[in-house]
Amino acid sequence: MNSAIQELENFLISNASDNIRLLTDIGKFELGTILSDTVKKLDQTEYLRSCARMALQKAKNKVFEEELFNIWDAAEQAGIKVIVLKGLFLGRDIYDKIETRQSADIDILIDGNSLLPTLDILRKMGYQPFSKDYGFQPWNSVEKNIDGLKIMKHEEFAKPAIIGGKKALVFLELHLNMTQAAVAKVDTSGLIARAVARLEGGHTIHLLELNDNLMFLLLHFYEHFVVAFNCYCIGKSCEAFNLQNLHDMALLLDKYGPCISWNSILERADKSHICIYLAFSVYLFDSIYPHRIPGDFLSELILKGTDMSHSAKKLCSKLIHQLTAKDILYNDFEHIMEKMTPSEGIEKQPFYCPHITDIEASDQNGLFVIDEFSEKTDNIYGTYVSCGDKPRSSSEGSAKGGLFWDEESLHFHIRVYKSNNVFKGSVSAFSDQDGVELLITNGSSISYRQMIFAPVVTENASVSIINGKTVALIPPDIIKYNISIHSDGYELSAAIPWGYLDISPAKGKKLRFNIAVNLCDALTEKRKTRLTWAGKDDNWWDVDWYGELTLQ
Structure with a gap:
């Protein structure tokens, strides 16, 4: 047993109360093939499953290798350098048995300038865009979203194949960067320039340079x-x-x-x-x-x-x-x-929410503005004008609205200004259409309600109201709403029962909350930016950055 295997086993044993827990943890961390000798001592049935997974991986590796050789040969003829990430050739380099390392797909990295000819190679080889949620997609779904792909840096493909004598799919992930993180600035051209060429089975293959490889892992x-x-x-x-x-x-x-x-x-x-x-x-x-x-x-x-x-x-x-x-x-x-x-020192952006009986006297309290180009500044009323980051595209949008409360409900109104409304009405696609998010919590770092108001264009305009925590439609009898769709956006009002929010209202009560507006591109039908009232556009899960709403 090599030292790495021994250390891994020791770590798991030290945190397991008994052999049943140890076996459970090996499965939880997907280590059944790496620790197959340990599994053999614990449970013969699980050991046989590990052996079956290794046999299947061996068959996959044979297909993966053939596919990669074909891709490399075609890319070499087209003058494209394709880098393989992890997977088969990493396993061949550092594992005693290659099939011990489990791999579900092929991962390749290219420079963005080589995107179109690489897509042409994949198309000719029988690959087709693939979504884990929706299966095979038409090629024009990628072709009309080339700019979006360059931003997201990642696309999935699949093709039918025979693996281990059975019909299956070969999955391939095309990367234009080693990370999808929007804030990262990884130099892909530098990675490719430093890549190491190696002769394998009569084919020239390219792998990440050693330091880049460790950084990628x-x-x-x-x-x-x-x-x-x-x-x-x-x-x-x-x-x-x-x-x-x-x-x-x-x-x-x-x-x-x-x-x-x-x-x-x-x-x-x-x-x-x-x-x-x-x-x-x-x-x-x-x-x-x-x-x-x-x-x-x-x-x-x-x-x-x-x-x-x-x-x-x-x-x-x-x-x-x-x-x-x-x-x-x-x-x-x-x-x-x-x-x-919670993090200390983060300014909680204040919002003063008037009671229904005080609306006329509340002046600007209870009102908000979200504008993608404005800075967060104090105004004369002690409230804020705020915004999210400027979007990565040329799309324009802004919103204004207000909140007030009574003993039964939190009342919410918003007017979104945007050209070319994009409404789908699909629960699974709520983030890829225009819509409004309201996030509210009693203050716990995890117990929050995220409601997504996703307009639907029907004969009578309607709204899908989605509980973002479970991605499920909220029954229409719980939240009452009105919507008007305009040529330059839409207008939405809703009354959200305190009981649904699991909040007991009272004057002076403080809540953490935020409002966000999703702006989608009419051509690609994908979200281009997310404007937020408080904090950054990526803070939807982290209440540290929410504003603080006070019921007046």
Whole structure:
């Protein structure tokens, strides 16, 4: 048994009360094939399942290799450098048995300037755009959204194949960057220029340079955590913590440790604005595989990762400083949030909500303005005029409205100004159409109500009101509303019962709340920006950045 396997097993044993819990944790962290010898001692049935997964992976790897060779050959003829990320060739380099490392798809990285010819190669090879939610998509869904793809940096494809004698799909993820984080500034052209060429089976393949590869694995583990966390926040089922990515790093360092330039990684991470993300992964890695990473590397990452302008960065910082690795790995997200304390020193943007009997005398209290180009400033009434960040596109939009309350309901009104309304009316697509989000909480870091008002164009204009926590329609008899759709936007009023919010109203009561407006592009039918009343446009899960509403 190699040292990395032994350390991983010791970590799991130290946190398991008995063998049943140990076996459960091996499954939870998707380590059944890596720790197959341990599983064999614990449960013969689970061991046979691990063997079956390895046999299937062996068949997948054969198909993956053939597909990659075909892609590389076509790309070489077209003058395109295609980089393979992790997967088959990483497993071949650092694992004794390649099939021990589980891989569900092919991941390739290209420069954005090579996007169109690469899409042409994939089309000719039989690939088609694919969505996990909706299955195969027409090619024009990608072609009409080339600019959006360059922003999102990622697209999924699939094609039919025979794997292990059975009909299956080969999945491929096309990356234009090593991260999807909007705030990251990773230099893809630099990654590709530093890539290492290798002859494999008579084909020239390209892999990430060693330091870039380690940086990518650290970043990839963090991104899987954030995807799972985001799923939790909107009520979707979360994918499991997969510790295979950390084990990849341990094996990579065991083989190439002396060749790693930690200063180069630190410099590249700093330029890419991803230091705090890497710090999160290093923090967890060290708890399982100690003494492989220099002791000052984590502190240097934290020191350089002080920009907390993005809520995901703030989440990483809070996790590192407030929780142990065991807290993070062994708790569900609800308990993780309960263990974290609110950030200090964040200004709570005030909002004074008048009672229905005081509306006429309240002057500007109870009113808000959301404008994508305005700065947050005090006004003469002690309230605020606020905005979200300027959008990444040329779309324009703004909103104004107000709130007041009575003993039965919180009353909400908003007028959104925008050309080219985009309304779908699909529950699953609420974030990809124009709409309004109202987020409100008693103050707990996790117990909030997120309501999404998604207009639907029908003969009589209507609204889908969605509980963002469970992504389910709210019955129409709970929230009363009116809507008017105009050529330059729409107008919405709603009365939300306090009982539904699980809040008991009283004069002087303080609540945390926020308002956001989703603006979508009429051509791509995708959200281009999210204007927010308080904080940044990515703070939908983090009440630290919400405003403070006072019932007057």
